[in-house]
Amino acid sequence: MADQARVATDPGGTVTTRPPLDLRRRPRIGEAIIQFILFACGLTSIFVTLGIVYVLGKESLLFFRDPTVSLVDFFTTTIWQPSIGKFGILPLVNATLMTSLIAMLVAIPLGLGAAIYLAEYASERARGILKPILELLAGVPTVVYGYFALTFVTPILRSVFGQDTVEIYNDLSAGIVVGILIIPIVATLSEDALSAVPTALRQAAFGLGATKFETAVHVVVPSALSGIVAAGIIAMSRAVGETMVVALAAGASPNFTFNPFKPAETMTGHIARISGGDLSYGTIDYTSIFAIGLILFVITMVLNILSRWVVQRFREVYE
Amino acid sequence: MIRADLTSSVVRSTGRLPEGAAVHKNVSARQRVGAIWQGLLFTCTMISIVILLLLLYNIANDAFGGIAVQQEVPTSEIYANRQPSDLSQEDLIGILTQRLRSRVLHNLERERPLAERTPADLIAIINAEVIKPELVAIYPLREYLFNRSEITAQLTQEFPRAEIRFKSWLSTSFITSPMASDAQGAGVRTAILGTLWMLGLTILFAFPLGIGAALYLEEYTSDRPFDVRSPVGRWLNTATDRLSTLIAINIYNLSGVPSIIYGILGLAIFVRALEPITSGQAFGQAADETANGRTIIAAALTMALLVLPVVIISAQEAIRAVPNSLRQASYGLGATRWQTIWRIVLPSAMPGILTGAILAISRAIGETAPLIVIGASTFIVTDPSGPFAKFTVLPIQIYNWTARPQGEFRAIAAAAIIVLLILLLSMNATAIILRNYLRSKRVS
Incomplete structure (x- = not known):
């Protein structure tokens, strides 16, 4: 614009003295504002994290300041009964770990098996059909899985192990269904890791006379191990944070038990049950869900960071 | 190894x-x-x-199967094998006066004289007061189809007057009627409307924010916005650079936070701290005095934060896939950075961004845990009137019905699941069609 203006003011083509041409980048206010707005959009994610930490920390502090709660008892005693002022988180943590463990026992073999099949054996066409089905399994809402656990898996377990041993609400059913829920995570993430292994490694193994299975297990899987381990850790983090299945199928009593046939309430299940009722602000029940939430947040955060670390530390890089 | x-x-x-x-x-x-x-x-x-x-x-x-209904007085006996709709007003009143005790009749008359009531109303009264159908047993589809003789034998022993008939719990009346306390009359109308309201608002909040963040991370992070010739400018440049890295890592971590934690965040921030805003009092249009901030808008804000990482990550991938030559061509023609983004990068990244939108919506539609925590209502009969109304959503209804021990509530939970899955599939289909349309329109 400025250049045009300068040319236009030249009368009759006579060369007058011009100011020196300024080639520096001109500041554009509009562009700067837009850039700032976009930056602010990015910052919201930081604020969300800060918000989570602040909210959980603040209310947990109120919880631990309460005279009926002691920090030592919270982490060491095995009774959680807010009505009589007993706050030991171990039964909740124990139930969470048990359901997650059962879930991993279901999901790791099935998910990894499916991943190896899809990456190493399946034809292009079979993969095109099977992968979307796995993703479909991942798209089903979790409350539907909760329904499935309570109305399908539990009755089967009860008829297999006997009505007396297996109670209506039990950890095993919840654990199995959470396992089903995380199969797609294990399978798709592991499959990505396996597919990323260069074909040259496979061809070298075939050249040495290895069978397809030997190649898969002795060459491809070890090469992709960091990715597979990371997939397992991410799946574990999902299992720990899963709420609806355990809220519906695992029962509503915080028992400290290692028996998978007995009801036991997980951390997430407890938060869902307590906050489902009428919860008044500032009560010990209200602040307790923040304390449990804080523990849950720390566990999942550690698992997530661990998975990232595993990938970065142990990844085999191929040219 | x-x-x-x-x-x-x-x-x-x-x-x-x-x-x-x-x-x-x-x-x-x-x-x-x-x-x-x-x-x-x-x-x-x-x-x-x-x-x-x-x-x-x-x-x-x-969701489908048989029900056994026992009538106190069989329909055939009352209507004498005629269709109730064929009967005249007098006949219907005659049936009522003959069958009901005088005290009940008196009460009905006082409410509204029988002679003034419509035939449909009278038939409803006969149904409720005289026939009194009672649900005595329900059978899942498999038993109803393949064990018919067995269940019939058992039923005639226990309830000799009961009749078995086929019942589809998923019906038009189930979809169009609001919540009710009995399973047979209950419907998901309020829940569907609540889900749609919430999804709409979630998209409104999450997409601009998510796409904005993705644009910043992909298009501006290599940038040095401050003057590199002064030490303060250089320091500020390093700071923004670090912050951008932090944002990228943080988004990855946020995507792994359990959804129930977002519910707790929403409860503390949107429901409690921002109650005047989320209940609508700040704008002078509180729809419901008893909502206490447990409104659609609080749910949508919570859900927006929950899906934000999904939106950002998929939008980032879509923007990254736009070839650099397009940007350079645009700059070469003298376009500014924003002009390039708005006219070149965004349109060609749109199909990919929409794929992310599908993922985000699918996640939001089925999420239950955060909504339980922020306090969605479980029993609500009026349609949501706006963003500041109390609400319920389909997954909450499914959770609530599944948790009840009675078989008929399990049945309507299954019917509601079918509605939810159909809603999910149709939204996915719409988004895929839209994506393919945009992709075909683009000249490549």
């Missing part, structure tokens, strides 16, 4: 290669093991499909 095998397995590390017939034996044994494992791995993959089929079977089995 390879090394461990060579040292530990004595058989393979004899130092001599097998010869003659041993080669054949060795190879065929290994191939046999390979074939067995291939079968096992294939089974692992198939199990997922079997589970999906079982899930669908289980839902259909509960």
